[in-house]
Amino acid sequence: MGGKMKKFFSILLTLFLPISFTNVSKAAGHMEAEVIHWWTSGGEQAAISQFAEAWQEMGNTWIDTAITGGDNARGTTVNRIIGGNPPTAAQFNISKQFVDLVEQGLLQSLEEVASAEGWRDFIYPPELIETCEFEGEFYCVPVNIHSWQWMWINNDVYKQVGLPVPQTFEEFLAGAPKIQEAGIIPLALGGQGWQESGMFDVVASSIMGFPLMRSVYRDKDIDAFRDGRFESVLNTYRELNQFTDEGSPGRLWNDTTAMVIEGKAAMQVMGDWARGEFAVAGMEAMKDYSCVIPGKEKYVALGGDVFVFPKNDDPKVKDTQLAMASMMVNPTVQAKFNNAKGSLPMRLDVDTSAADACMQMGLDLIQNPDAIMRESDDWNTPAFTAAWGDIISEFRNDPNYTVAQAMDDLEGVLTSGL
Amino acid sequence: MSVIPSGPRPKHLTIGRIGMYCFILVCAIFFLMPLYVMVITSLKDMDEIRAANILNLPKELSFYSWPKAWSQACTGFVCEGLKPGFFNSIKITVPSVIVSVGLSAINGYALAFWRFKGAYFFFGLCMFGAFIPYQVMVYPLLKIEDALGIYSTLPGIILVHTIFGMPILTLIFRNFYASLPIDLFKAARIDGGNFVKIFFYVIIPMSTPITIVAVILQVTGIWNDFLLGLVFAGRDNQPMTVQLNNIVQVDYGVAEYNVDMSATILTSLVPLFVYFISGRWFVRGIAAGAIKG
Amino acid sequence: MPLFRNIASMIALLPMIVISLTVFVGCIIYSFVYSLTNSKLVPVMNYVGFDQYERLFKQRKWDVAVENIFIYGFVFTIGCLVIGFLLAVLIDQKIRGESLFRTIFLYPYAVCIAAVWQGAGFVMVLMLAGLRGIDEDIWKSLSIEGVAKWKSYLFVILPMLRPMVVTAIVLIAAGVVKVYDLILALTSGGPGYATTTPAMYVMENFFSRANLGQAFAASIIMFISVVCILAPWAFYEFYLRNKYAAN
Numbered sequence: 001m002g003g004k005m006k007k008f009f010s011i012l013l014t015l016f017l018p019i020s021f022t023n024v025s026k027a028a029g030h031m032e033a034e035v036i037h038w039w040t041s042g043g044e045q046a047a048i049s050q051f052a053e054a055w056q057e058m059g060n061t062w063i064d065t066a067i068t069g070g071d072n073a074r075g076t077t078v079n080r081i082i083g084g085n086p087p088t089a090a091q092f093n094i095s096k097q098f099v100d101l102v103e104q105g106l107l108q109s110l111e112e113v114a115s116a117e118g119w120r121d122f123i124y125p126p127e128l129i130e131t132c133e134f135e136g137e138f139y140c141v142p143v144n145i146h147s148w149q150w151m152w153i154n155n156d157v158y159k160q161v162g163l164p165v166p167q168t169f170e171e172f173l174a175g176a177p178k179i180q181e182a183g184i185i186p187l188a189l190g191g192q193g194w195q196e197s198g199m200f201d202v203v204a205s206s207i208m209g210f211p212l213m214r215s216v217y218r219d220k221d222i223d224a225f226r227d228g229r230f231e232s233v234l235n236t237y238r239e240l241n242q243f244t245d246e247g248s249p250g251r252l253w254n255d256t257t258a259m260v261i262e263g264k265a266a267m268q269v270m271g272d273w274a275r276g277e278f279a280v281a282g283m284e285a286m287k288d289y290s291c292v293i294p295g296k297e298k299y300v301a302l303g304g305d306v307f308v309f310p311k312n313d314d315p316k317v318k319d320t321q322l323a324m325a326s327m328m329v330n331p332t333v334q335a336k337f338n339n340a341k342g343s344l345p346m347r348l349d350v351d352t353s354a355a356d357a358c359m360q361m362g363l364d365l366i367q368n369p370d371a372i373m374r375e376s377d378d379w380n381t382p383a384f385t386a387a388w389g390d391i392i393s394e395f396r397n398d399p400n401y402t403v404a405q406a407m408d409d410l411e412g413v414l415t416s417g418l
Numbered sequence: 419m420s421v422i423p424s425g426p427r428p429k430h431l432t433i434g435r436i437g438m439y440c441f442i443l444v445c446a447i448f449f450l451m452p453l454y455v456m457v458i459t460s461l462k463d464m465d466e467i468r469a470a471n472i473l474n475l476p477k478e479l480s481f482y483s484w485p486k487a488w489s490q491a492c493t494g495f496v497c498e499g500l501k502p503g504f505f506n507s508i509k510i511t512v513p514s515v516i517v518s519v520g521l522s523a524i525n526g527y528a529l530a531f532w533r534f535k536g537a538y539f540f541f542g543l544c545m546f547g548a549f550i551p552y553q554v555m556v557y558p559l560l561k562i563e564d565a566l567g568i569y570s571t572l573p574g575i576i577l578v579h580t581i582f583g584m585p586i587l588t589l590i591f592r593n594f595y596a597s598l599p600i601d602l603f604k605a606a607r608i609d610g611g612n613f614v615k616i617f618f619y620v621i622i623p624m625s626t627p628i629t630i631v632a633v634i635l636q637v638t639g640i641w642n643d644f645l646l647g648l649v650f651a652g653r654d655n656q657p658m659t660v661q662l663n664n665i666v667q668v669d670y671g672v673a674e675y676n677v678d679m680s681a682t683i684l685t686s687l688v689p690l691f692v693y694f695i696s697g698r699w700f701v702r703g704i705a706a707g708a709i710k711g
Numbered sequence: 712m713p714l715f716r717n718i719a720s721m722i723a724l725l726p727m728i729v730i731s732l733t734v735f736v737g738c739i740i741y742s743f744v745y746s747l748t749n750s751k752l753v754p755v756m757n758y759v760g761f762d763q764y765e766r767l768f769k770q771r772k773w774d775v776a777v778e779n780i781f782i783y784g785f786v787f788t789i790g791c792l793v794i795g796f797l798l799a800v801l802i803d804q805k806i807r808g809e810s811l812f813r814t815i816f817l818y819p820y821a822v823c824i825a826a827v828w829q830g831a832g833f834v835m836v837l838m839l840a841g842l843r844g845i846d847e848d849i850w851k852s853l854s855i856e857g858v859a860k861w862k863s864y865l866f867v868i869l870p871m872l873r874p875m876v877v878t879a880i881v882l883i884a885a886g887v888v889k890v891y892d893l894i895l896a897l898t899s900g901g902p903g904y905a906t907t908t909p910a911m912y913v914m915e916n917f918f919s920r921a922n923l924g925q926a927f928a929a930s931i932i933m934f935i936s937v938v939c940i941l942a943p944w945a946f947y948e949f950y951l952r953n954k955y956a957a958n
Contacts, residue, residue: 040664066494071918083560100752383922532720547735548885593874613719627840
């Protein structure tokens with residue numbers, strides 16, 4: 001088939017495709033892509049299926065390699081790159097996790113498609129571009145935003161004790177003793193390190209604000225760290241912990257959410273993925289449960305997922321990778337994917353009419369550039385955030401570990417160069 | 419050679435024997451508790467699991483979790499349950515067990531009866547292998563297999579299982595052979611047996627119980643392996659445990675404990691089956707029989 | 712013995728020798744080399760001297776992990792040996808439904824429920840295999856001499872099973888040294904990191920922490936400790952004993 005014919009057919013094909021991929025002229029012809037990801041639970045499966053189906057509708061083959069657990073999935077990706085058998089695309093988090101791969105020249109640059117399609121113009125918020133850009137070239141595709149900044153509250157519990165739903169941690173703490181007297185656990189917190197440090201960062205940002213947090217986490221500014229506000233965060237965190245149950249070590253986040261759903265506990269601090277649990281339990285947002293972005297200064301934290309595309313010896317693979325990257329940012333695909341996932345899209349021109357009250361709150365807030373908050377792992381290596389998390393976890397679990405000691409140890413991590 | 423066990427003479431029921439049975443029964447109940455919980459959980463529906471004590475019998479039996487775990491549960495975009503992984507696991511386990519047990523039996527035999535200078539030095543090095551964490555060996559092995567061109571293939575994963583099984587299996591066989599009566603070996607030598615002949619005609623017939631132990635160890639280890647299969651088997655040969663993990667472990671989402679339990683039990687059926695049939699070969703006095711025969 | 716007779720044996724052991732040298736020794740050298748780098752997600756030759764070791768020894772978490780492994784090791788080894796041996800002896804009594812009970816005791820091994828169950832089950836089959844290899848005549852003579860059953864097991868049969876006991880101890884020890892999945896399943900190392908183990912520390916640094924240099928350093932220290940504890944014993948068990956026995 002001649003070049004002209006091929007092009008004609010590809011145009012013809014595009015006309016009949018349900019989604020139009022304007023910039024993907026290279027996409028004509030059958031392409032096979034293997035994607036490693038860790039989305040294996042109900043809502044996540046529905047979400048990855050949106051990508052897979054869109055890819056198949058383009059006439060391509062999607063080979064799904066789902067591996068539970070981010071660590072396992074990322075580990076497999078790295079192993080396969082080193083073993084010389086890389087996947088077409090692989091999931092990582094919005095973070096520094098894959099910096100090493102870029103620096104070692106193991107990832108495919110997506111700059112060709114990014115500049116052709118003007119990614120820098122529509123990716124929102126622009127902080128996401130920073131995550132993916134290295135020396136002026138795109139190396140990853142952000143696909144969604146998940147924010148940690150939420151309190152999930154059982155409305156019945158507050159009705160029962162006759163208190164209004166709290167909007168800040170201070171209000172929550174004021175009402176907590178009364179809830180305790182009613183025989184209900186005020187704060188549900190699971191016993192895993194990431195839950196403990198996740199909640200810590202929510203408390204920290206809502207008490208000391210994002211600018212100071214950035215000075216500490218990004219700039220490692222010891223003066224800012226020592227100006228007294230960080231101590232008050234630790235104090236509040238400790239106070240909050242007095243209102244948790246003993247909590248079995250290793251209790252999963254969703255079992256913890258179930259405590260709030262069942263009314264055994266009043267409140268949980270958890271990312272927006274917790275919403276799915278309430279939906280499955282048949283609870284309605286703002287009526288049966290409340291989602292509150294705590295603090296006077298409200299933020300949306302930029303957590304979420306990206307896809308990277310490992311370099312391959314086979315030159316054909318590059319075309320496949322660019323086509324897939326382009327598909328992932330397509331507004332129609334973005335809408336379907338994020339509605340299924342319950343996350344915020346990475347661009348504003350996306351149909352989000354399916355959003356519930358809680359998600360709408362996030363969508364409204366993210367339009368305000370000042371409300372956008374970045375997470376520690378966006379600036380720091382996994383080793384740093386883990387070492388930091390160890391101290392937070394020890395601080396939570398050992399009442400003899402004083403605020404002063406914790407401050408010294410945290411400073412040790414800040415200056416460790418990890 | 420008789421297959422009928424002929425150990426300490428069975429006695430009529432005495433108080434001691436009743437006590438012994440009681441003790442074994444108590445132990446068995448203790449060991450069976452988790453299985454009991456798993457089975458009844460797999461037969462409840464999710465509402466009942468959330469509401470009732472985990473030890474309670476199901477009010478209504480619901481069997482849907484079993485076919486779901488076997489052939490419908492989603493593991494990402496694909497919803498085929500454990501079924502595809504089951505056959506992959508068979509493909510990996512059968513040759514890996516045969517190769518690793520066979521090779522280690524020869525190792526053990528050579529070390530026990532045909533020592534040469536330096537043999538035990540290498541045996542010592544091999545034993546180090548039992549104490550190196552898996553993860554540390556992953557990168558060098560990746561490079562080796564990549565160089566050999568067998569990375570992400572069935573021979574690749576078989577080689578890896580053979581390597582990881584070798585230290586302990588060699589030790590098991592060596593120590594078993596070392597405990598056999600040396601006179602037997604000497605007699606065979608006087609009769610003109612060589613390395614190969616003695617192995618096939620004298621040693622193998624006496625190796626049944628220890629081979630069963632080795633097979634049990636390897637079947638369990640390889641069947642339950644997740645990490646090595648994930649890394650070395652390649653996409654097309656992913657073992658059942660990878661799918662089991664995808665079904666059972668939920669990071670962000672709703673867990674279906676009844677399906678989880680069915681999937682876990684289904685996955686453990688093959689080792690269980692091997693344990694049960696292995697009993698036929700646990701026969702007393704094989705070594706003794708060989709001497710007299 | 713003249714050398715040529717053992718050529719067959721050398722050939723037979725060749726795979727073991729090659730694997731020991733390339734894979735096991737190779738891995739140790741590889742780990743050591745990269746423990747001197749600041750490798751993060753992928754191994755990179757970026758020499759930093761002994762920084763990783765210095766960092767390792769400063770970690771409270773590592774101290775806790777080392778402490779834990781001694782406690783687990785002790786409890787686990789004794790527990791498995793005693794329970795496993797006891798079960799094997801009981802099952803050896805020609806009981807009804809032997810096959811059923813043996814399966815029951817082995818099954819936690821299959822579903823990975825808890826450490827002692829797993830270990831004890833395996834020790835049981837190992838011992839049972841040993842018991843089934845005991846010569847019938849020994850039982851006859853013991854019963855003629857009127858030795859009590861429990862005494863026969865403890866003082867005559869157990870010493871005869873010495874090689875099996877040695878195997879069991881090495882097997883359990885190797886399991887203890889590498890234990891991480893079980894702890895992960897039961898407690899995730901928590902509360903805090905109170906129940907963490909050295910293998911978990913290695914695993915964490917390998918995966919979630921993407922801190923390869925640190926993981927390699929920790930595994931080298933683990934390895935050296937194991938060698939220090941086991942080497943003298945192995946030297947006695949496999950070298951000295953055999954030497955005297957041969958003389």
